[in-house]
Amino acid sequence: MKALIAMSGGVDSSLAAKLMIERGFECIGCTMKLYQNEDAGIERSRTCCSLDDVEDARSVSYKLGMPFYVFNFTQDFKNTVIRNFIEGYEKGVTPNPCIDCNRYMKFDKLYERAKALGCDYIVTGHYARIEKQNGEYVLKKALDETKDQTYVLYSLTQEQLAHIQFPLGEMKKTQVRALAEQSGFINANKPDSQDICFVPDGDYARVIELHTGKKSMQGNFVDAQGNILGRHKGIAHYTLGQRKGLGISSTEPLYVCKICSQSGDVVLGGGKELFGNEANVCDFNWISPSSPKDTFRCKVKIRYRQPEQWASVTPTGDSTVHITFDDPQRAITPGQAAVLYDGDTVLGGGTIK
């Protein structure tokens, strides 16, 4: 059996490669080149971090004795992930490009490439598990819940799940680092990636302005009654629940409560106004082919690092659901994902409207 290992240059995917080789697979390492320095607003003359990552992945592949390729998917990445990211911010929502990247790049574009090369599996270093139960594939949380990444994997289809392996799903991060060190990998102690890869300094607004060639929509900070509190820097600079960097003085702490992409207004308010119980979710993917029709109880996660919350979920269409949380939730953010769990099994997920 042949496996294509998607290598980021980090320690997780490196160890995933090693484990696949130990399991007897014929492995090919690859790194996707997703953006040019220019796309991230880094000067071309500077060696960008992504080039260093490629070299790390190459070094590990060499050590493991597997062929290594770099695939240039910059155009596809720009047309899907970066475009969605920009359109999201222009609409005043807060998109999660890592989810899109898994969906459009790793498990679609790269899967296609794997097929062309005669590979049976795509392998990544994600912390998640795939099991087969009663003839269908089930996506489950990693055993190490602190590292679980199923939140960004909810869009997987049965066909994709049949051709993916997550060798780290049952491992602890500390174990992974120890094994990587034992194997003499160059990146054994490399820190985990934090930022969005094409926004290396966390300055989203700058990258968006770079791509669109114009300033993000300007407008006013207003209060709930519509009174103008001041000018803001452009709507892309703000996300729901944000408190820092508003530059508006007030006796009470102020938070971003709403972003209106029509008027350009950014509504500020106290902490209380941020709480809500309801969420409409679109573009919903059910992992199981037999999705529920009626309201049911489950746990829901509405951002990456947040405990799951009990809720009642009602399917409202083929790819839409309505969620009612038991307890009010702070900053249910349009553009972010809502992912449904039954114990450690992922039921599905979609984008908060």
Place this chain on the structure above:
Amino acid sequence: MNCLNGCRNIYIDNAATTKMSKSAINAMLPYLDGIYGNPSSLHSEGQKAAEALVGARERIAKCLGCTSRDLTFTSGGSEADNQAIVSAARIGEKKGKKHIVSTAFEHHAVLHTLERLKKEGFEITLLDVHENGLVTPEQVAEAIRPDTCLVTVMYANNEIGTIQPIAEIGAICRERGVLFHTDAVQAVGHLKINVTEQNIDMLSLSAHKFHGPKGIGVLYARKGIPLTNLIEGGAQERGKRAGTENIPAIMGMATALEEACENIDKNTKKLTALRDRLISGLSEIPHSILNGDAKKRLPGNVNFCFEGIEGESLLLLLDDKGICASSGSACTSGSLDPSHVLLAIGRVHDIAHGSLRLSLSEENTEEEIEYTIGAVKEVVEYLRSISPIWRDLSSGKKKFIIK
């Protein structure tokens, strides 16, 4: 991944680099083994090396139609391009001339140097190269302004092989008093070149493109053109390029160049026939198109686009069949960048993505060409059979770009 076809190994990527010729290797050996002196040393070991250097310079000058003092040895084509352009810019700057004319499909060694100068305040005009991959002398004449300090146009393109009207462009530049540089990395050893007759002021070449060693090249600069140093240090190369000379490589380069120039008629005849057979064979593939003018191209260059195909997959599967080819230009990461050359001749992104460059050498055989045609046909058909884009194209959901 090789060795599937009885260890077949067909190397048709000679524009990337060439196999070294036996005589070039033999010319190098004595300088790796016995004659290891530093040509700057006074003693007899040094003198032997210095004599070798003089001899090699003479022989190379003869091949280019210039005198040996006009040649500066560099680490290769990229360094030569850099030094030529920067030198011309510095000369221009002193006279207040800060405009440079070039083309949209130059090698990155040229384009990136121009970009750097642009940041310094130079104005750059990049000429359109049309769908056939050719600029005209008239375009150059129109682009030259009173403040133009340099025209730099490549001799033959590295990807699509098109040959530019260098002598005519040189004549125009001479007449208008503008320095003319040509990046001749793909042309030297493959086309007849005489810098004096062709009005070339500066020319860059690289040994490994004509069966010489890697890491060595030449910058020709006509007498009287002051060069700006890129590398400071000792007084080698008349103070214009510091660093102890790479004598073995220089010896290999001189021999390889002589050999290439001696056999140029014979090789051209053979390569042209192979090239034209390859072009006609690949043209049979539906929705394919030849890139660059069919005739005004290097005798060994074939470049096609196949709709609905990704170049990277095509290359890896050809490699499986024992064929070493290329697509686009190799990027620093080892991935393939969508070719700026193909975009410059008007191929849209989707099409440029599915390109294949085959660059022949005189060692390739007719049988290899037939095998290659068959293999490309097979791989293209296979990749299309599993491509979602192709599905959309053949079902009419998307429109074909290439007829």
